[in-house]
Amino acid sequence: MRREELTVLRSRVNVGVYIVAAALVFLVGGFWHFQIAQSGRFVELADKNRFKQIQIIAQRGRILDRENRVLVDNRPSYNVVYVREGAHHSLEELAAVLGPGLGMTLEDMKERVEKSKNEPKFRPIILKEDVDVADIAFINARKLELRDEVFVEYQPRRKYLEGDLAVHAIGYTGEITPDELKNRDPKIYKAGDQIGKFGLEQRYDSVLRGRDGYRLVIVDNRQREVEQFGREDPVGGNDLRTTIDLDLQRAAEAALGDQVGAAVALDPSTGEVLVMASKPGFDPNLFATRISASAYQELNRDPRKVFRNRVIQDHYAPGSVFKVFMAAAGLEAGVLDPLDHVNCTGSVTIDGVTKACWKAGGHGSVGLYEALVNSCNVFFYNVGKKLDINRIAHYAMEMGLGRKTNIDLYGEDAGLIPTPEWKASAYRTRNKADQKWYGSETLDVSIGQGAVSLTVLQAAWAMGGLASGGRLVQPHLVDPQTLAKDGFVGEKLETAQYAIRASTVDVVSRGMWGVVNEGGTGTRASVDGFDVAGKTGTAQVVGKKSYGKDEEFEDNAWFVGFAPYRNPEIVVAAFVEHGGHGGTAAAPVAHAIFDTYYRKKTGQFGTQSSGPIAQVKP
């Protein structure tokens, strides 16, 4: 009985051997799956657990003027940031702890987090930027409670030392948007980066930005740093030396004052831009810290369009400034002789169209010199009639008008030199009569009215080219050669030379000298000892909706000139929107630039008034 019983029991125990064996095979199979078949995936996950990359933001390069004076610098700044990964508190809890101290509501925080919800969870979200010492102390005092969910992070910020000075040329930076990120090299650009958004900051972003470094650290389960695993130091951005002359820029902007307008000064022999002023401007420091939506809206809604760079982005009818180019074209084409005289009776009828001169009684008998000095319309109606529109367009284009100058800024406008073909194309949706070019339109163009329009930069550039004997050097704010010294490949500057007789240049320059120095319309631009030559323009504003009611029908004021009148060193275009007469509104702006330039040149320029804040050793 006992023996049989044991035999039965033992046979059942034997089944246990198979059950245990099967279980072990099952478990070993499981480990095979995790440790051999899928091991790579888990190694990655383990590394993701232990490694944390902490970004070290590179200092952006400074922006300097031509004398190495600092226009744009960086300043240290701190942000309060929040990391969602491994967070132990809800936003509600955090708002209760941080809200009173940081002056934030739960809604503020939710909005910030919502905006970044698609970004990786380990990436810090900025709750409050550019915080003050009190905020930093407030956060650091709660380190234990907040662990590594909320902390203070260093971020250098842009500091525009001169405020809104030259803001349209310099530009500003801002956080990269998802759209901007799409077309860029992910090795260089990443979400949260500050990039140039406008002006030189945008155009030379790759020079200025440098390369961010990082620290690779090993962290524990509470995200505390245990040790540093690797480090790559950030490479600071290159300083960008511009061709801007801070003294001239200040003088130009002071002269423009509260007027809406623009001024540009070039060295015609090199194409260097000495002044680029557009008014009104805005303070780019607003963008260095995240600009609030309401502040941005306010700027954006300003009817004076503060964001437009009026030197290159807008075009205007040149008015009488265009007569200089008409004179040169007439002389070159042989339809005009320096000795020709026209009797101005106050109006003229050409091909059945009667056009008036601005002077009611007429100028009497005028030669080219008097026609320029007194800006006689009748004289140039005749020149226009003899040239006809196609030849006007041909010479104007050759002299640099109606096409982009290819300055090193984005968004340049090409201006417009009209032709019959242009009109047919521009009015192709209208009826045939509207598409036709009329003789009266040629007459309008002859005195810089009608469809012809120039950017302020074009006016200065073409004038400089004409005054230097037909040599056009691509205008620029940064010399490609200085870039090359820092190891960057800049575009080669284009230089063009068109055929023009020395006598033509001489006659036109002499006339423009008279405009400023012999009782002409531009006497307010004159500088003692510096032979300034120039031409005023007073362009009628036709059918253009405007902002200030009183100014609605005021003319646009121009002055374009150069000095000295032989072998010019500087060419200036000044423009005041609805400023009235060119001689009274625009010429003083040009004067300020010429005067400052001449005083610097002759060593009479004192640095006592608002001297430079910082200067870099060359």
Place this chain on the structure above:
Amino acid sequence: MPVNFEDRRIGKDFDWALFAAALALALIGLTEIYSATMSLPGDVAFMKQAIFIGAGIALMFVVASVDYHSISEHIPWLYLGSLAVLIYTPLAARRIAGAKSWIDLGPVSVQPSEIIKMVIVVAMARYLSDLHMKGYLSFNQILKAAMICAVPMGLILLQPDMGTALSYLPILGVGLLVRGLRPAVIVSVVLIVVLIVPVSAFVLGDYLKAHQKERLLTFIDPSRDPQGKGFQVQQSKIAIGSGGVLGKGIFKGSQNQLGFLPARHTDFIFSVVGEEMGFVGVLGTLGLLGFILFRSLHNAQTARDSLGLFIIMGVVGVYFFHLLVNVAMVIGFFPVVGIPLPFLSYGGSSILTAFIGLGLIINVRRRRYVN
């Protein structure tokens, strides 16, 4: 009845191989407990575990020395005494992890529900072996056997400690299977488990404690609570998987050292083995555990009588249950329940229980020859 030390030469016919395997496992466990707690101040866990291993081995020799027949004769008193302790425990205990399972004994605290398991093993063996029959168990007999298990289980559930309570089931299950159940009964039980348990898990959801419900639901969908129990299992899988073939080296597992592994020196000690010693270490450890089970099954078959056979099978059932549930848990094949791995996991009660069980097996083996 006087305790009968029939043979005082402990070394005679002692199962040294079994002991060596257990000792090897204990040392692997000790190493990884050191590794898992080295970043904490002091060597508290390591020292405590070393002392308990020593105490466990001493207890093993004591248990192996006393003839299991005389243990069996004293079992009614031990059983009743155990029930008294289980009633006393929740009254005296501090609440740890939601349960009142531990009582403080000076510098250490013990979990009576662990150690008492071995009393139930012997009680069950005595009842089943006394039946002396060849055929299948009757309903009454099954009910009586179940009662032996159910009373302490019920008391443990009141603490409440479902994990430990569940670990009593294999004593009953293995005992009944070896004693003889009608195939129809086995099939019915399997069907009930397969069909009813998952359904009742939802139906009875209201009766489960919050953390138990959490564990069950997390098992069904581990991603639903990344910071909770699912997080534990996910981190355990990462530790094991990233260990690869050879492991990251002892004391070098990042998941372990940097604290990503939860309960790493207790219930998840096997994850640390997997991470630091790799697949090779896993095979070695499972091999040693397998060796203990196979050797014990062999010892059961060579036992002198059915009492010895049932005692060994009870211990094997407990070992097997712990091994299967714990190891399946660390790789996410089973829900997270607080079941330690015998000989490896940190914990005095668990170590003592494992070595007492080993003492019982060696005890039976030493007396396998009919004299």
